[in-house]
Amino acid sequence: MNARATKKRASLLLIAPAGLLIFFFLVLPYLTIVVMSFRVPGDGTPYAPGFTTGNYLHFFSDSFFLVQTFNTLMIGAVCTLVCLLLGFPVAWQLARGNSRWRGIAYGIVLSPLLVGIVIRSYGWTIILGNNGMINRTLISMGLVDRPVGLMYNTLGIVIALSHVFLPFMILPIMSAIQGIDPSLESAARSLGASRATIIRRIILPLSMPGIQAGCILTFVLSLSAYVTPALIGGSKVKTMAVTVVDTLVDTFQWPFGSALALMLAVTGAVIVVIFARLTRMKWKVA
Amino acid sequence: MSKTFFTIFCLLIYIFLLAPIVVVVLASFNAGAFLTFPPQGLSFRWYVVFFHNEVFWRAIKTSFWIAGVTTVISCIIGTMAAIYHVQFAGKLKETVRVAMMAPLLLPEVLTAIALLFFVYTIGIGTQTVLPMIIGHVLITLPFVFINVSASLETYDVSWTMAARSLGAGPFTRFRRIMLPLIKPGVIGGALFAFIISFDVFTISFMLKSVGMSTLPLQLYDYLRTNFTPEAAAVSSLSVFLTLVVVVVTEKFLGLKIHRF
Numbered sequence: 001m002n003a004r005a006t007k008k009r010a011s012l013l014l015i016a017p018a019g020l021l022i023f024f025f026l027v028l029p030y031l032t033i034v035v036m037s038f039r040v041p042g043d044g045t046p047y048a049p050g051f052t053t054g055n056y057l058h059f060f061s062d063s064f065f066l067v068q069t070f071n072t073l074m075i076g077a078v079c080t081l082v083c084l085l086l087g088f089p090v091a092w093q094l095a096r097g098n099s100r101w102r103g104i105a106y107g108i109v110l111s112p113l114l115v116g117i118v119i120r121s122y123g124w125t126i127i128l129g130n131n132g133m134i135n136r137t138l139i140s141m142g143l144v145d146r147p148v149g150l151m152y153n154t155l156g157i158v159i160a161l162s163h164v165f166l167p168f169m170i171l172p173i174m175s176a177i178q179g180i181d182p183s184l185e186s187a188a189r190s191l192g193a194s195r196a197t198i199i200r201r202i203i204l205p206l207s208m209p210g211i212q213a214g215c216i217l218t219f220v221l222s223l224s225a226y227v228t229p230a231l232i233g234g235s236k237v238k239t240m241a242v243t244v245v246d247t248l249v250d251t252f253q254w255p256f257g258s259a260l261a262l263m264l265a266v267t268g269a270v271i272v273v274i275f276a277r278l279t280r281m282k283w284k285v286a
Numbered sequence: 287m288s289k290t291f292f293t294i295f296c297l298l299i300y301i302f303l304l305a306p307i308v309v310v311v312l313a314s315f316n317a318g319a320f321l322t323f324p325p326q327g328l329s330f331r332w333y334v335v336f337f338h339n340e341v342f343w344r345a346i347k348t349s350f351w352i353a354g355v356t357t358v359i360s361c362i363i364g365t366m367a368a369i370y371h372v373q374f375a376g377k378l379k380e381t382v383r384v385a386m387m388a389p390l391l392l393p394e395v396l397t398a399i400a401l402l403f404f405v406y407t408i409g410i411g412t413q414t415v416l417p418m419i420i421g422h423v424l425i426t427l428p429f430v431f432i433n434v435s436a437s438l439e440t441y442d443v444s445w446t447m448a449a450r451s452l453g454a455g456p457f458t459r460f461r462r463i464m465l466p467l468i469k470p471g472v473i474g475g476a477l478f479a480f481i482i483s484f485d486v487f488t489i490s491f492m493l494k495s496v497g498m499s500t501l502p503l504q505l506y507d508y509l510r511t512n513f514t515p516e517a518a519a520v521s522s523l524s525v526f527l528t529l530v531v532v533v534v535t536e537k538f539l540g541l542k543i544h545r546f
Contacts, residue, residue, distance in 0.1 A: 008374070011370055011373075011374035012370075014366040014367065014369050014370035014374065015366070015367050015370040015371075015374075015375075015382065017362075017363040017366060017367075018363045018364065018366065018367035018386060018427060018431075019367070019385070021363065021420075021423065021424065021427070022385050022386070022388065022389075022424075022427075025401060025404070025420050025421075025424055026388060026389060026392075026397065026400075026424060028404060029397070029400030029401050029403065029404035030392075030396070030397075030400045032400060032403040032404045032407055033396070033399060033400050033403060036403050046406070086299050086302070087299075089292065089295055089296055089299070090296055090299050090300075093292075093296050105296075105300060108300050108303055108304055109300075109303065111303065111304065111307065112303060112307070114481055114528050114532065115307055115485070115524075115525055115528065116484070116485030116487070116501075116502050116505075116521075116524065117485065117487055117502075118485075118487055118502045118505050118506050118509070118521075119306075119307070119310060119505070119521040119524060119525065120306050120307065121306075122306075122310060122505070122509055122517060122518075122521060123305070123306025123307055123308075123309050123310045123521075124306050125509070126306075126309050126310065126313050126518075127305060127306060127309055133309065160306075163302060163303065163305075163306065166299075166302075166303060167303075195288070220393060221393070223393070224393030224394065224395045224396065225395075226394075226395050226487070226488050226491075227487050227488070227506065231506070231509060231510075241395050244395070244399070245395065245399075245488075245491075245492075248399060248402070248492075249491075249492070254403065257399070258399070258403070261395075261396060261399055265393070265396060
């Protein structure tokens with residue numbers, strides 16, 4: 001018994017370094033943001049002594065920030081929808097396909113994750129820019145006579161973000177579909193169900209946990225993305241994450257920046273919880 | 287008919303996934319002074335410009351040593367945590383998993399802000415490279431943890447027992463029995479840690495010390511004001527280095543990646 005207690009204590013040494021790191025450099029810092037959001041804005045310094053709720057009042061009284069929060073949430077929602085529509089067929093093909101291309105296809109899906117986000121966003125600026133690939137092609141074909149606005153607007157941000165986070169939608173859905181017994185599909189087929197019916201009545205409901213995980217990941221990641229909207233949106237269109245970083249780094253308003261960041265995090269979290277509730281309920285009924 | 291349509295649809299998505307990366311590599315061979323399509327002839331001109339650019343080389347060196355240090359630290363503490371998680375955690379297993387995965391699940395920008403405030407509050411500040419390394423270790427830890435945990439799940443504890451009954455101490459048991467068996471997981475985790483640390487932007491952006499720059503930071507800085515294909519040459523080299531690291535690791539060390 002005593003030896004066992006000693007062993008248990010010794011095993012704690014294994015988790016200690018990582019555990020302490022997470023506690024001191026993740027848990028405490030997140031609490032620091034909350035505290036910071038109630039600090040008094042400083043003059044020349046990031047913050048002054050004392051506490052206030054003024055930062056939150058500032059957020060709610062300025063329609064600029066409310067509109068921007070709404071727009072950011074919309075961008076997140078549209079990206080999630082686009083990723084779902086594009087990602088589901090690919091996930092299905094990867095999970096059920098057995099051709100020799102499968103390995104390559106899987107590599108292609110993983111490839112964006114191995115290339116830095118700055119490089120991927122840069123790639124999109126080359127494709128979408130006013131002098132970019134698409135506009136050059138359109139002009140040389142005589143379809144348009146001046147560049148179509150694909151960058152420095154919401155459309156460009158949505159296209160690039162959908163690309164950046166598509167793997168995070170595909171991978172969870174793929175593993176969910178892989179977990180479905182293929183004999184269910186053959187059974188349905190032998191009973192005369194069409195391909196569409198099989199997808200709607202069997203694959204979709206059973207892969208719901210994967211869809212849910214993919215949607216939540218994509219939504220949260222696109223809300224908090226910084227590099228892509230900063231490079232594609234330029235100074236014309238800003239998402240909330242870009243404004244937060246600008247507020248902190250360029251103008252040094254730490255308390256107000258914290259309040260902005262927390263408001264975005266809280267609204268995002270509320271939407272995620274509502275989404276999780278709704279999707280679970282809907283599929284229980286069906 | 288519908289099957290052909292489906293295949294074409296998927297093919298288009300694969301093209302979409304590869305497009306920006308391929309375009310960057312193509313653009314790097316552009317002979318013209320600006321990024322234009324179609325490229326004005328092929329040339330290595332921008333690679334030559336980049337090879338003479340001191341600033342980018344310094345950034346690449348910085349990125350390499352930061353990623354190296356991060357990988358070593360992350361691998362050691364991540365492997366320890368994974369061993370605890372799989373073999374000793376008991377009822378705490380799920381709690382440990384959530385805590386270790388937290389840096390991956392929380393938005394990177396929030397984590398970066400939180401760390402920035404924290405290092406200033408406790409007085410370290412960003413004068414040294416320490417905050418950035420802490421941030422990188424934090425963000426790479428989940429990848430090591432998940433890979434090592436996955437290979438430990440198939441590790442049979444009776445092997446450790448057998449070694450112990452033959453008189454092997456804990457370190458010998460780890461080095462001679464467990465480590466060789468979980469090696470693919472550790473290497474997979476190390477690979478991911480290195481690549482993630484090499485590429486991570488937001489954490490580095492918030493926590494960098496004055497005058498210090500990693501490759502993604504330097505590239506971002508450059509892209510805000512310049513439009514020459516030099517950035518494409520730098521990016522292509524970075525993509526190529528990643529590819530080399532992945533292929534070499536797979537060929538010589540054996541690789542098993544568990545990501546989700």
